[in-house]
Amino acid sequence: xxxxxxxxxxxxxxxxxxxxxxxxxxxxxxxxxxxxxxxxxxxxxxxxxxxxxxxxxxxxxxxxxxxxxxxxxxxxxxxxxxxxxxxxxxxxxxxxxxxxxxxx
Numbered sequence: 001x002x003x004x005x006x007x008x009x010x011x012x013x014x015x016x017x018x019x020x021x022x023x024x025x026x027x028x029x030x031x032x033x034x035x036x037x038x039x040x041x042x043x044x045x046x047x048x049x050x051x052x053x054x055x056x057x058x059x060x061x062x063x064x065x066x067x068x069x070x071x072x073x074x075x076x077x078x079x080x081x082x083x084x085x086x087x088x089x090x091x092x093x094x095x096x097x098x099x100x101x102x103x104x
Contacts, residue, residue, distance in 0.1 A: 030074035051085030
């Protein structure tokens, strides 16, 4: 079994995490294509902005993908965005304020 730090940096664990919070396969693939392949990368990318920066980014992605070809079109619903944003807030708080890594 992998350690907590291994799962924190693991792409497989991140994909399982996204599936657990309700992301469809297309949405998981879309996040992966945007180079967010682990919780660690997501937390490191939004340490100060937290969920507001992520929410803004996903709204922009929705606008970008709206004009894309059907094969690559992905839409992030407000429910999915708020779930991921809430998890991001929890991880940012844990990592930067409490200096601990919660298990996925």
